[in-house]
Amino acid sequence: xxxxxxxxxxxxxxxxxxxxLRAGLSAQQAGPVAAVIVAGERDNCKSxxxxxxxxxxxxxxxxxVQPRAVPVLAEDDGTAVVRVDARGxxxxxxxxxxxxVLAERAHKLGVAALVINDCTHFSAxxxxxxxxxxxxxxxxxxxxxxxxVAPSGGTxxxxxxxxxxxxxxxxxxxxxxxxxxxxxxxxxxxELHRRAGKPLPEGWAIDSDGRPTTDPDAALAxxxxxxGGHKGSAIxxxxxxxxxxxxxxxxxxxxxxxxxxxxxxxxxxxxxxxFSPARFAAGRPGDPFxxxxxxxxxxxxxxxxxxxxxxxxxxxxxxxxxxxxxADEVALLERLRDPGGSV
Amino acid sequence: xxxxxxxxxxxxxxxxxxxxLRAGLSAQQAGPVAAVIVAGERDNCKSxxxxxxxxxxxxxxxxxVQPRAVPVLAEDDGTAVVRVDARGxxxxxxxxxxxxVLAERAHKLGVAALVINDCTHFSAxxxxxxxxxxxxxxxxxxxxxxxxVAPSGGTxxxxxxxxxxxxxxxxxxxxxxxxxxxxxxxxxxxELHRRAGKPLPEGWAIDSDGRPTTDPDAALAxxxxxxGGHKGSAIxxxxxxxxxxxxxxxxxxxxxxxxxxxxxxxxxxxxxxxFSPARFAAGRPGDPFxxxxxxxxxxxxxxxxxxxxxxxxxxxxxxxxxxxxxADEVALLERLRDPGGSV
Numbered sequence: 158x159x160x161x162x163x164x165x166x167x168x169x170x171x172x173x174x175x176x177x178l179r180a181g182l183s184a185q186q187a188g189p190v191a192a193v194i195v196a197g198e199r200d201n202c203k204s205x206x207x208x209x210x211x212x213x214x215x216x217x218x219x220x221x222v223q224p225r226a227v228p229v230l231a232e233d234d235g236t237a238v239v240r241v242d243a244r245g246x247x248x249x250x251x252x253x254x255x256x257x258v259l260a261e262r263a264h265k266l267g268v269a270a271l272v273i274n275d276c277t278h279f280s281a282x283x284x285x286x287x288x289x290x291x292x293x294x295x296x297x298x299x300x301x302x303x304x305x306v307a308p309s310g311g312t313x314x315x316x317x318x319x320x321x322x323x324x325x326x327x328x329x330x331x332x333x334x335x336x337x338x339x340x341x342x343x344x345x346x347x348e349l350h351r352r353a354g355k356p357l358p359e360g361w362a363i364d365s366d367g368r369p370t371t372d373p374d375a376a377l378a379x380x381x382x383x384x385g386g387h388k389g390s391a392i393x394x395x396x397x398x399x400x401x402x403x404x405x406x407x408x409x410x411x412x413x414x415x416x417x418x419x420x421x422x423x424x425x426x427x428x429x430x431x432f433s434p435a436r437f438a439a440g441r442p443g444d445p446f447x448x449x450x451x452x453x454x455x456x457x458x459x460x461x462x463x464x465x466x467x468x469x470x471x472x473x474x475x476x477x478x479x480x481x482x483x484a485d486e487v488a489l490l491e492r493l494r495d496p497g498g499s500v
Numbered sequence: 501x502x503x504x505x506x507x508x509x510x511x512x513x514x515x516x517x518x519x520x521l522r523a524g525l526s527a528q529q530a531g532p533v534a535a536v537i538v539a540g541e542r543d544n545c546k547s548x549x550x551x552x553x554x555x556x557x558x559x560x561x562x563x564x565v566q567p568r569a570v571p572v573l574a575e576d577d578g579t580a581v582v583r584v585d586a587r588g589x590x591x592x593x594x595x596x597x598x599x600x601v602l603a604e605r606a607h608k609l610g611v612a613a614l615v616i617n618d619c620t621h622f623s624a625x626x627x628x629x630x631x632x633x634x635x636x637x638x639x640x641x642x643x644x645x646x647x648x649v650a651p652s653g654g655t656x657x658x659x660x661x662x663x664x665x666x667x668x669x670x671x672x673x674x675x676x677x678x679x680x681x682x683x684x685x686x687x688x689x690x691e692l693h694r695r696a697g698k699p700l701p702e703g704w705a706i707d708s709d710g711r712p713t714t715d716p717d718a719a720l721a722x723x724x725x726x727x728g729g730h731k732g733s734a735i736x737x738x739x740x741x742x743x744x745x746x747x748x749x750x751x752x753x754x755x756x757x758x759x760x761x762x763x764x765x766x767x768x769x770x771x772x773x774x775f776s777p778a779r780f781a782a783g784r785p786g787d788p789f790x791x792x793x794x795x796x797x798x799x800x801x802x803x804x805x806x807x808x809x810x811x812x813x814x815x816x817x818x819x820x821x822x823x824x825x826x827a828d829e830v831a832l833l834e835r836l837r838d839p840g841g842s843v
Contacts, residue, residue: 237580238610238780267581268613268773272780295746297738311804323738333741335734367802385728391678391807392735394799395640395666398676402792403638403777405784410798430611430773434746437581437615441748449745455753456737459654459710464734 159487163479170195173210176493180214183225189249193280198480201471204345205281207486210493212279213247216421222247222277228254237262237269243276248427251276252285260292263431271429272404278302279422282322283336283465289431290324290332298322298336299396300427303413306340307380309390312367314380317409317423318343319396325449326434333453335464339393340381344419347376400428502830506822513538516553519836523557525590526568532592536623541823544814547688548624550829553836555622556590559764565590565620571597580605580612586619591770594619595628603635606774614772615747621645622765625665626679626808632774633667633675641665641679642739643770646756649683650723652733655710657723660752660766661686662739668792669777676796678807682736683724687762690719743771 164172170191177187190213197205216222226246230239239259243251251273262269282298289296302317322336341361350357351373362376363369370376383389401408406426407415415424438445456463482490507515513534520530533556540548559565569589573582582601586594594616605612625641632639645660665679684704693700694716705719706712713719726732744751749769750758758767781788799806825833 236608236610236779237612265579266609267579268611269580270611270775270780274784295742308799308802308804311799311802313802315798315802321735323734325738325741333737335731335738337731337734339731384731387807388678388680388682388727388732390804391666391680394676394796395668395678397795398668398792399638399775402788402795403775403780405781405786405788408791408795410795432613432742432746436579437613437746438748441617443748445745445748448751449741452740452745452751452753453737455658456651456654459651459656459658461651461654461733464730 158484159491161481161483162487163481165479166195166199166475169198169207169480169482172490172494173207176210176490177213179494180217181224182217183227185228186224186226186246186250189253190247193249193284195480196284197281198482199472199475200468202281202468204343207482207490209279210489212422214493216277216279219421221416221421221424226250230254230258237266239269239271241271241273243273245275245424246277248273248276248278249280249284252288252427252429256285256288259429259431260289260294263289263294263433264292264436267436268430268432271431273427273429274404274406275424276426277422277424278427281336282320283324283334283468285429286322286324286334286336287332289429290326290334293326293433293435295325295432295434296323296429297432298427298429299400301397301401301407301409301412301423301425303416303419303423304410305344305381305419306383306393307363307367308394309383309387312363312380313365314413315410316340316383316390316393316397317412318381319393319400319409321392321396326446327450327453328446331465331469333449333463333465337384339383339389339396341384341389342381344377344381347373347381351377400426404428501827502834504824504826505830506824508822509538509542509818512541512550512823512825515833515837516550519553519833520556522837523560524567525560526570528571529567529569529589529593532596533590536592536627538823539627540624541825542815542818543811545624545811547686550825550833552622553832555765557836559620559622562764564759564764564767569593573597573601580609582612582614584614584616586616588618588767589620591616591619591621592623592627595631595770595772599628599631602772602774603632603637606632606637606776607635607779610779611773611775614774616770616772617747617749618767619769620765620767621770624679625663626667626677626811628772629665629667629677629679630675632772633669633677636669636776636778638668638775638777639666639772640775641770641772642743644740644744644750644752644755644766644768646759646762646766647753648687648724648762649726649736650706650710651737652726652730655706655723656708657756658753659683659726659733659736659740660755661724662736662752664735664739669789670793670796671789674808674812676792676806676808680727682726682732682739684727684732685724687720687724690716690724694720743769747771
């Protein structure tokens with residue numbers, strides 16, 4: 158058993174990239190995948206950190222992702238829509254290709270959209286949001302996942318946990334960023350309650366007959382519920398329509414039908430909108446960024462925490478101290494680096 | 501005291517328009533204002549129906565809205581952003597001017613935005629959403645209001661009740677439309693509990709010390725809470741940033757400062773996004789509208805109600821039977837038609 162260890166972000170990214178290269182991913186796929194996984198680990202988002210590597214490899218073993226896919230950027234058709242066909246590869250490589258074009262289009266037109274089609278999606282959305290706020294843009298991102306959430310008033314899984322994310326640039330400081338599932342909680346929370354033998358809080362889930370339940374087993378056999386009742390359900394439905402139907406890609410029920418399991422990563426598309434505040438505010442009084450600082454300052458001034466503050470604090474710690482992995486995590490990495498080895 | 505009465509939509513619209521014309525509104529202002537008020541009454545949205553007339557007149561009497569404002573459409577600057585300066589008038593006249601240009605721009609570019617600046621806002625957002633779905637577009641609309649909601653984790657009013665609305669076109673049928681406040685409830689609900697002497701449900705409000713309260717008086721002196729906890733709070737914050745700071749218009753706290761009261765209508769801007777599903781889905785397999793029908797059918801098939809179904813049912817009743825107003829409502833209209841009269 159290896160000891161706990163500390164890595165620089167670059168060093169850990171090299172290790173993770175190497176695992177994916179050995180698993181058969183092209184450099185174009187492996188680099189962006191490793192970058193988002195290490196960003197999650199760096200920000201202490203454990204659910205999107207190195208824990209994700211095995212899910213990616215399982216999806217690869219199931220033949221449901223193309224490890225050497227070359228994403229294709231569609232020719233500029235004179236619209237505000239930038240399209241990247243991921244060709245069955247992972248979403249981060251497709252986003253890396255499309256993001257600079259989206260940014261250029263949004264700066265030019267004020268608002269523009271990036272559509273990613275035909276990708277395997279496993280990443281949090283905030284790394285994409287932050288890539289755009291770093292270019293002076295506000296951004297909104299959304300995608301389906303696979304059916305595990307009942308619509309408000311419904312009885313069975315249909316919606317995905319459909320994440321919704323938004324960001325606003327704050328100059329040299331960390332951006333304002335939120336990124337959340339439109340279910341009350343992530344499925345993993347229900348699994349944790351099951352393992353701990355604890356009942357669920359009310360309002361999280363329904364059983365397979367569509368009745369409210371606090372029993373984790375009944376919930377896992379039934380459906381999760383959307384956050385915020387009918388309002389959250391409506392937002393999740395909007396995500397299915399815009400980032401599924403509208404972009405000509407799978408809704409969450411189609412994604413589940415295609416995979417037949419929630420044990421591997423979902424395959425669908427994604428929609429990202431980028432806005433240029435400088436363009437929108439042109440000719441209006443005041444600087445939009447300065448006015449936003451005053452507004453966000455009024456939130457913090459009440460003692461309310463802005464979203465993502467915990468992530469940014471973790472990031473600052475890592476910049477000073479490196480990324481700490483415990484012995485189990487180091488063992489996981491060693492096993493994944495050398496699947497046939499003796500560790 | 502007059503009797504209860506029944507009106508055709510056109511007849512009621514003429515009465516309401518006439519009230520506004522006599523109050524000094526120009527025809528350009530009065531027509532769209534009357535249309536959205538009667539649309540609310542027709543759909544049995546009483547809170548946005550003829551009840552709103554007096555608030556509009558109070559705002560006029562306070563000198564906070566320009567009754568003869570001529571909204572100005574900015575010259576096409578080659579971007580995806582359509583701008584209408586409402587010149588201090590009501591939002592419906594500005595929307596009426598901008599909507600056809602927004603629709604044309606969205607059909608051309610795939611996605612486009614309409615910014616309305618410097619308007620007095622009192623309308624629900626769904627009439628605007630439905631004007632765009634009728635043109636084959638999906639649409640999203642949002643605006644600030646005035647500070648009455650504390651951010652999640654905060655202690656005092658800062659956010660508005662900030663409505664968020666979305667629509668998807670469904671061919672000849674009624675569109676999929678939602679339109680909701682990002683507070684748990686509208687302020688009027690708290691007022692109704694106060695009058696009835698009933699405690700509030702938990703989670704609706706905090707008192708002026710920032711502590712949770714179920715006392716309506718304490719809530720009215722304190723702040724409402726956002727729907728869905730930190731997630732709803734994040735969406736409301738996004739609305740302040742995009743439809744306030746970004747478009748160079750007032751945030752909810754600036755709007756309250758400007759008016760000094762919540763007894764008249766708020767003055768700020770609005771952001772509307774329009775999407776062409778036909779453009780977005782071009783070249784992808786399947787028809788986006790047919791796929792959306794299958795998806796929305798799966799929601800209804802579970803027995804879950806789609807948003808706005810109650811409104812559409814009321815609209816169908818009115819088409820058959822006309823708009824019924826009770827004796828008090830008829831008296832209100834007669835008094836407003838002839839403020840110096842004997843009724």
